[in-house]
Amino acid sequence: MRSAVIWLLDANALDDADFDGFLACLSEAELLRYRRFVRPLRQREFLLGRILLRFTVARLAGIGFETVQVIEREGHAPLVRLPDSCVVNPHFSLSHSRGWIACATSADTPLGIDxxxxxxxxxxxxxxxxxxxxxxxxxxxxxxxxxxxxxxxxxxxxxxxxxxxxxxxxxxxxxxxxxxxxxxxxxxxxxxxxxxxxxxxxxxxxxxxxLTTVEQICLTGPTPAMWQQQLAA
CATH class of the missing domain: 3.90.470 (Ribosomal Protein L22; Chain A)
Structure with missing residues (x-):
């Protein structure tokens, strides 16, 4: 039974102060790309998209958020690298529009989201x-x-x-x-x-x-820890 989850996050509802700790999660390549964006909204979408990607892939694979590495590729979607012990091969896709970020994940089939x-x-x-x-x-x-x-x-x-x-x-x-x-x-x-x-x-x-099932989850709160609490409630 193939399934997917669409994760949604409204960056417009979050304060910039909430993002202070997020930059430390990015790789050097991600930071370089982040700094190239001129528009603050586009920076925000990129940053939250990369944090959301780490969170959703970690949840799919059942591993810690901090163990997910994101590899930038010029002109292409990023790759994720998981610990060698992880047996899950996550499929994912990212999109954004006017401050909203969408991330689709599946353990069963490649995806594309917009x-x-x-x-x-x-x-x-x-x-x-x-x-x-x-x-x-x-x-x-x-x-x-x-x-x-x-x-x-x-x-x-x-x-x-x-x-x-x-x-x-x-x-x-x-x-x-x-x-x-x-x-x-x-x-x-x-x-x-x-x-x-x-x-x-x-x-x-x-x-x-x-896909047999597609679930949509709209996350609230400014941090992965709060997203985890929301899902556990």
Missing amino acids: IEALDAGRDVEALARSAFSVAESDWLSGCIAADRIEAFYALWSSKEALYKLISNQASEAALPELVAGGERLQSGSDWQACTWSQQGFAISLCSSKA
């Missing part, structure tokens, strides 16, 4: 014409006007999540079109997709194998 804020002020049909295939753009234009914003971000996030899934598998396969015969596709020969719309965001999760 979170996108729904922006009603954007010309989504123009964006679709430049970023989507003709079939995908035509599908969006055929949606009811009142549903078009949500439909655009659902398709956009699915494409982003599928791209991450392909990348996480070190595959050179081309990103497939997600509309065929005028219908939006939810699966292919080697991928499955699920999309949710909640709290003003579209969240898409792609996996290489069908």
Whole structure:
């Protein structure tokens, strides 16, 4: 039975003072990347994303938070290194949007996740014409006007999540079109997709194998210790 967990964290709800101890958890390569970000929000998303990644992988593997090492890779998602004694091979994917961080984990199958804020002020049909295939753009234009914003971000996030899934598998396969015969596709020969719309965001999760269960957990509090207390309650 294949399963996954989507962990969500709202960085906007946390004070900068809460992050003082987090920088000490980062590797030198992570610190260098952190310092390259100009925008404070992007720094915050990166920092909390790396802390959330350590926490969720440690929980999946049943090991201590401090034993998870994160290896930066230029132009690619990070890798995690666990103690040699650990028998779990964790699969994970990270995403962020407007201060929200999403991390998906699974012990069973590679994943790709994307979170996108729904922006009603954007010309989504123009964006679709430049970023989507003709079939995908035509599908969006055929949606009811009142549903078009949500439909655009659902398709956009699915494409982003599928791209991450392909990348996480070190595959050179081309990103497939997600509309065929005028219908939006939810699966292919080697991928499955699920999309949710909640709290003003579209969240898409792609996996290489069908998932039996997908749990969503929204963490509160500023530290991994408090997240652990929340989960134990």
